[in-house]
Amino acid sequence: MYPTEKVTVPTRVIGLISGTSVDGIDAALVEISGQELDLKVELVAGATYPYPAELREKILRVCAGEAISMTELAEIDDAIAFFFAEAAQNIQIGHQPATLIGSHGQTVYHRPPKGAEEKEKNFNSLLRTQNSGLRTPLGYTLQLGRGALIAHLTGITTVSNFRVADIAIGGHGAPLVPRVDAYLLSHPQEARCIQNIGGIGNVAYIPLRRDNWLEKMRGWDTGPGNSLLDLAVQHLSNGAQTYDENGQWAATGTPCHPLVEQWLTQDYFQLPPPKSTGRELFGVTYLQECLQAAEAYQLSPADILATLTELTAASIVHSYRTFLPQLPDRILLCGGGSRNLYLKQRLQSLLPSVPVLTTDEVGLSADFKEAIAFAVLAYWRQLGIPGNLPSATGAPQEVLLGEIHPSQY
Structure with missing residues (x-):
């Protein structure tokens, strides 16, 4: 277990996710208390905010493997972050504001790790494989919608990029919700x-x-x-x-x-x-x-x-x-x-x-459970509690998930 960080524990958190259906952004405003066995979550508000049709079509084309320029990729990344930030702002209307956002972002590419025999190699073996010029067994994943920009636009500390820490040590980075x-x-x-x-x-x-x-x-x-x-x-x-x-x-x-x-x-x-x-x-x-x-x-x-x-x-x-x-x-x-x-x-x-x-x-919303989960994962990240479950992701150990982007406001 990681040592608990000395941070102010947020109790009101926003979870944001758009899944592989690319239907829109699910936003959940939740009250969270406790830590693990005593964890309690109350859904204050939940809503789905559809993407504009043009942006959805662009996302789906990228997911289908269509070649685009880096300029176009950057524009889509920015647009997703703007709409995620807007969803976070809208879900708070009429409610006390949140102090933390957990944003999963929009997955546009996911490559699982390679064969089971390669996934069992330890990290030092991976480094040796990289230095020898051979392909590594590590997976790769890409979620668009920059957390730093969401934090800037909302004025709320944002945790994002949840999957990469698990992948970096040999896990799949998915599924992350089981814990x-x-x-x-x-x-x-x-x-x-x-x-x-x-x-x-x-x-x-x-x-x-x-x-x-x-x-x-x-x-x-x-x-x-x-x-x-x-x-x-x-x-x-x-x-x-x-x-x-x-x-x-x-x-x-x-x-x-x-x-x-x-x-x-x-x-x-x-x-x-x-x-x-x-x-x-x-x-x-x-x-x-x-x-x-x-x-x-x-x-x-x-x-x-x-x-x-x-x-x-x-x-x-x-x-x-x-x-x-x-x-x-x-x-x-x-x-x-x-x-x-x-x-x-x-x-x-x-x-x-x-x-x-x-x-x-x-007693747990079926529509917004995934968004609630990423609110919890952000909350755990602030507390220094690991978020992955190695038996689900295949990672060799528990790790902290997510990158913290402090609000500049």
Whole structure:
């Protein structure tokens, strides 16, 4: 454990994040008290602020690997920071002001570490590998929306760039929320899976809160969440829709199970945790491959959406059955996909013995849980408390997460 820094502990914190769906900026204004086992969080206000359409399209093109100039990248970085700062200012209207911001920023690129045998090398080995001119096994991640600029524009100390410290020591830098889930959602009498469904799905498995329970936790990215669904909706509607509200369109179709079984043979689903992924894998190119494979089955647009929804549900269940020590007693959904009623029904159908609920039903907002988590991670950074969970990210040790940008006001 790191020594506690002598800082003024903030109690009102803003968490900001835009996920891989690039729907907009989720902002959560929260009251935080305690530290770890005594951690308490109260959501004061939560809102989602959509990106301007032009900026969203630029972000999605960058995520899809489109080549742009450094000038264009800098302009997008600035624009994201401005809109994050604006979200932080707007969420405080009518409330007592915050003293700290935790900003995840906007992920535009994520490269997991290389093979498991390389990830086990220690840091000195990595340095020797670098000096020999060979490629290192380290991952890489890029979140836009400069924390220093957010701090300047809001006048509030801002913590940002949370993922890089974990990656620097050989971890994936993802998922980062499991440690927060552990202290907010663990239970002494039931094991839980906290399943976030954003653009990408990720899970935190929390065993019974007993001796050494934190060491037994697991977490990883399960695969596509809404990413393929949203892309497919845009494609099938010729741009008229950006997502399938409540899964209503998909619910009118019939899943093609042989196609789902074919897709589940993809290498990522077989890779043991810790593991992470993003739009670099489950993006436009992957969707095109899925659509091409679907041609042999002559599926309707609704059937295609039902089948892609089934892939999200089936990949989650495959992860649980393959990599968990046992199935959980309860599944708690969060993120935008938790509002997709058809997806929720398919998950429940595939795991009939395990109740599938949302984190709302245990007192933590499903819509803003990720934003709340980055508020907590910023709070922990100020206290000198590590934020990563090595059993989830694959890092060899706990580290402090985030770079602190003091307000100049």
